[in-house]
Amino acid sequence: MTPSAQIALQNAVNGLLIGGTYATVGLGMSLVWGVLNVINIAHGAFVMLGAYTTYWLFTLYGIDPFATLPIAGAALFVLGYGLQRVVVNQVIRASFLITFLLTFGFDLLITNGALAVWTADVRAVTTAYSGRAIHLGPVIVPAVRLMTLGAALLVALLLHLLMSRTRLGTAIRATASDQDAARLMGIPIGHVYAITFGIALATAGIAGGLAGMSFPIYPAMGANFTFIGFVVCVLGGLGSVAGALVGGLLFGLLTTYAAGWLGPNYDYIVAFSALILVLLVRPAGLFGRAARFRG
Amino acid sequence: MPLLAATGVSKFFGRLAAVNQVDVAIEPGEVVGLIGPNGAGKSTLVNVITGVEAPTAGRVEFAGADITGRRPAAIARLGIARTFQIAQPFRNMSVRQNVAVPVLFRAAPAAGVADALHRADEVLDVVGLGPKRDLPARALTTPDLRRLELAKAVALRPRLMLLDEVMAGLTPAETEADMALLRRINEQGITLLVIEHVLRVVMGLCRRVVVLHHGSKIAEGSPQQVTADPAVIAAYLGPRYAAHGGTGPR
Amino acid sequence: MNRREVRGLALAAAALAVALVLPGALNTYYVRIITGTFLFGILASAWNLIGGYTGYPDFGGAAFIGVGAYTTGILMVRAHLPFPAALPAGCVLAAASAVAMGALLLRLRGHYFAIATLGFMLVLRQLTANLEITGGGSGMNLPAAGDFKEFYYWMLAGLVLAVLAGFALPRTRAGYALAAIRENQDAAQVLGIEPLPFKILAYAANAFLFAAAGGIYAYWLTFIDPPTVFNIDFTVQAVVMALFGGQGTVLGPVAGAVILKSLDVTLTNVSLFLHNVFFGALVCALVVFAPRGLAELFQARPGRGRAAALGASIREALQENRV
Numbered sequence: 001m002t003p004s005a006q007i008a009l010q011n012a013v014n015g016l017l018i019g020g021t022y023a024t025v026g027l028g029m030s031l032v033w034g035v036l037n038v039i040n041i042a043h044g045a046f047v048m049l050g051a052y053t054t055y056w057l058f059t060l061y062g063i064d065p066f067a068t069l070p071i072a073g074a075a076l077f078v079l080g081y082g083l084q085r086v087v088v089n090q091v092i093r094a095s096f097l098i099t100f101l102l103t104f105g106f107d108l109l110i111t112n113g114a115l116a117v118w119t120a121d122v123r124a125v126t127t128a129y130s131g132r133a134i135h136l137g138p139v140i141v142p143a144v145r146l147m148t149l150g151a152a153l154l155v156a157l158l159l160h161l162l163m164s165r166t167r168l169g170t171a172i173r174a175t176a177s178d179q180d181a182a183r184l185m186g187i188p189i190g191h192v193y194a195i196t197f198g199i200a201l202a203t204a205g206i207a208g209g210l211a212g213m214s215f216p217i218y219p220a221m222g223a224n225f226t227f228i229g230f231v232v233c234v235l236g237g238l239g240s241v242a243g244a245l246v247g248g249l250l251f252g253l254l255t256t257y258a259a260g261w262l263g264p265n266y267d268y269i270v271a272f273s274a275l276i277l278v279l280l281v282r283p284a285g286l287f288g289r290a291a292r293f294r295g
Numbered sequence: 296m297p298l299l300a301a302t303g304v305s306k307f308f309g310r311l312a313a314v315n316q317v318d319v320a321i322e323p324g325e326v327v328g329l330i331g332p333n334g335a336g337k338s339t340l341v342n343v344i345t346g347v348e349a350p351t352a353g354r355v356e357f358a359g360a361d362i363t364g365r366r367p368a369a370i371a372r373l374g375i376a377r378t379f380q381i382a383q384p385f386r387n388m389s390v391r392q393n394v395a396v397p398v399l400f401r402a403a404p405a406a407g408v409a410d411a412l413h414r415a416d417e418v419l420d421v422v423g424l425g426p427k428r429d430l431p432a433r434a435l436t437t438p439d440l441r442r443l444e445l446a447k448a449v450a451l452r453p454r455l456m457l458l459d460e461v462m463a464g465l466t467p468a469e470t471e472a473d474m475a476l477l478r479r480i481n482e483q484g485i486t487l488l489v490i491e492h493v494l495r496v497v498m499g500l501c502r503r504v505v506v507l508h509h510g511s512k513i514a515e516g517s518p519q520q521v522t523a524d525p526a527v528i529a530a531y532l533g534p535r536y537a538a539h540g541g542t543g544p545r
Numbered sequence: 546m547n548r549r550e551v552r553g554l555a556l557a558a559a560a561l562a563v564a565l566v567l568p569g570a571l572n573t574y575y576v577r578i579i580t581g582t583f584l585f586g587i588l589a590s591a592w593n594l595i596g597g598y599t600g601y602p603d604f605g606g607a608a609f610i611g612v613g614a615y616t617t618g619i620l621m622v623r624a625h626l627p628f629p630a631a632l633p634a635g636c637v638l639a640a641a642s643a644v645a646m647g648a649l650l651l652r653l654r655g656h657y658f659a660i661a662t663l664g665f666m667l668v669l670r671q672l673t674a675n676l677e678i679t680g681g682g683s684g685m686n687l688p689a690a691g692d693f694k695e696f697y698y699w700m701l702a703g704l705v706l707a708v709l710a711g712f713a714l715p716r717t718r719a720g721y722a723l724a725a726i727r728e729n730q731d732a733a734q735v736l737g738i739e740p741l742p743f744k745i746l747a748y749a750a751n752a753f754l755f756a757a758a759g760g761i762y763a764y765w766l767t768f769i770d771p772p773t774v775f776n777i778d779f780t781v782q783a784v785v786m787a788l789f790g791g792q793g794t795v796l797g798p799v800a801g802a803v804i805l806k807s808l809d810v811t812l813t814n815v816s817l818f819l820h821n822v823f824f825g826a827l828v829c830a831l832v833v834f835a836p837r838g839l840a841e842l843f844q845a846r847p848g849r850g851r852a853a854a855l856g857a858s859i860r861e862a863l864q865e866n867r868v
């Protein structure tokens with residue numbers, strides 16, 4: 001295999017591996033956007049909280065990072081449920097600008113709170129197996145990243161099963177489709193919204209745990225992930241797990257190749273260009289429906 | 296030469312033909328009715344004519360010029376005005392300001408905002424909304440909102456007006472008043488295409504009627520001819536009524 | 546002009562007169578705070594043009610702050626232009642970039658427009674960090690100015706310009722087009738309005754003013770780097786101020802700037818460490834309890850005093866939108 005082909009293949013593998021994490025980030029955002037019609041600007045901040053949860057559980061109690069994921073997920077589910085029921089619900093029918101600002105407020109609160117409590121020091125999660133890698137022919141597959149992708153696929157599968165095979169999932173989809181009709185059917189909308197938000201934040205927390213194993217952890221890391229989440233949603237289309245998955249993997253590939261060609265400091269430019277292209281050419285994304293426009 | 300000529304116009308949404316090979320020609324000064332059951336494609340046809348939708352096939356010519364697929368704003372300035380089935384006012388602007396908008400953006404615009412507001416007042420007086428000129432549009436009742444739509448269309452100084460169900464839900468007295476208004480507008484030289492369900496309006500105003508059903512034109516002629524046409528009766532009331540010559544089953 | 550407008554004009558004129566003489570009377574600490582308030586007054590008023598008045602919420606305005614800041618800096622440092630020449634150049638460049646980006650972005654609506662503009666800001670931030678002429682990630686230094694009062698008066702001039710724009714625009718033909726577009730873009734189109742050029746106009750005006758604020762700010766700080774100027778906090782604060790000061794009015798955004806800046810300064814004095822946290826909480830509280838603007842909170846209703854009205858507003862907010 002020629003060197004350039006080898007590099008291309010390695011990039012593809014790297015892109016897919018990191019794409020799994022991106023997909024998990026996008027899942028939660030897509031869920032909230034598709035069901036509650038709220039774009040959660042603070043989504044990245046919740047990812048950050050998940051990363052720190054994993055970090056502290058690992059550092060203080062020696063729990064393996066992958067084992068902390070369900071804990072992070074559960075904790076953030078509770079937080080999400082509470083937040084939606086108490087705060088977000090107040091503005092859920094308000095204009096998009098209001099909900100935008102509210103989630104901005106959350107972001108300010110959480111990011112600066114984290115900064116105050118944990119300082120700006122950059123942390124990392126390094127386990128005994130962090131350096132291990134599998135060699136598949138000419139391609140190097142880091143063990144942690146492979147397991148991360150596996151976890152991401154598992155989360156996607158679980159969410160898909162939830163949405164398609166359970167009564168709760170049906171209730172959520174019904175509410176997303178037509179809120180008033182769902183209410184008339186006896187579906188407790190407030191509860192459904194809160195659960196949806198909880199699930200979304202749980203996936204954010206898990207995504208954060210996954211991210212924390214591959215990326216540096218610091219309070220301001222959230223902003224990046226919010227943007228990533230958004231691009232994934234736009235690329236993959238709203239309202240489907242498959243969409244978020246494909247969007248995330250695609251975005252992983254895109255940024256990895258771009259970093260390869262242009263260097264690591266051009267990832268926003270690439271992401272933004274992709275975003276604009278998709279928005280102008282195929283606003284519904286690859287799989288989904290376009291979000292209802294309010295403006 | 297017809298003022299408006301739609302030739303072979305089709306509009307497909309996916310596989311659904313909302314409008315299917317429709318030919319319509321309107322002569323200058325006419326009042327033509329466009330009728331058909333709900334979902335017949337009347338509003339879609341109007342959308343195609345005004346550039347809101349691009350047709351899948353066919354051509355639209357206005358005063359001899361091809362306007363197929365041109366942008367709505369350009370078509371409006373060429374002289375085609377339309378009202379919407381559900382009134383679309385600028386809710387947070389005053390009635391006066393609402394009418395001033397087309398005055399400012401038509402082909403022969405007013406000289407400035409102050410001038411536009413004056414001319415808006417004139418139009419408002421014609422449609423009878425003068426006393427309400429400073430109210431915000433959102434405060435208007437539905438009949439008044441319809442009149443506002445009409446005023447805005449008139450203020451555009453169009454040669455052709457496409458009226459989408461402006462008479463729905465009016466009392467007989469209001470209907471008479473609006474019909475008289477439309478007659479006056481027509482006498483000023485403005486050609487009208489009137490989409491209506493209210494038969495009285497169609498019979499009273501229109502000299503010629505075009506009937507659409509499931510996107511296709513099924514009849515055309517004088518109001519009397521069209522309302523006696525079995526195909527038209529079948530479309531509205533079902534085949535049983537048509538079989539009995541339009542007078543109901545015996 | 547009606548009586549309310551005349552009153553507003555008189556109030557503005559009086560405020561301007563006071564503002565002109567303040568630096569002589571106050572010590573530098575307060576002058577700085579007021580200059581900062583002017584900065585946000587410019588941003589809030591400018592945002593109102595595109596976000597409030599036209600209905601296109603721009604979340605990437607900081608992109609233009611950066612363009613203004615860096616253009617001013619580069620022209621002063623490398624081309625040795627004096628500040629009064631460099632600043633307008635930055636404004637014009639920002640407006641031009643707004644025209645170029647707007648032609649693309651203003652075709653999007655709602656959520657998409659907001660995030661796309663945010664993306665634009667992030668791109669510019671990254672680009673600036675990658676270029677040599679801007680000093681890259683290390684930032685650049687600007688020449689020091691003389692008296693601090695210079696910045697005060699420049700900001701004040703910018704604020705006057707922004708307020709005048711907010712006053713004049715709704716009264717022009719373009720203003721009517723924008724209002725129509727905001728209210729109902731489809732209806733506007735069939736009345737002869739081609740939306741994109743007008744939206745670009747509002748967006749460019751917004752960019753021009755943001756760049757002015759940015760250029761003056763850069764000169765004031767004498768050191769800028771990408772995260773400082775391409776900072777979303779500017780935009781968020783501007784939006785909050787415009788929203789809560791009252792989007793529908795000319796001086797509303799300025800009032801919002803004054804109130805929120807005062808709150809911010811107070812919070813900073815309480816705890817420098819936590820003031821951002823408090824500010825975040827404040828934004829959340831404002832959004833939930835006063836979504837239609839601060840004025841609404843205190844509007845007395847028939848049969849109620851203002852305090853009762855405040856309580857009622859809070860109670861209402863808690864009960865409203867219960868799903």
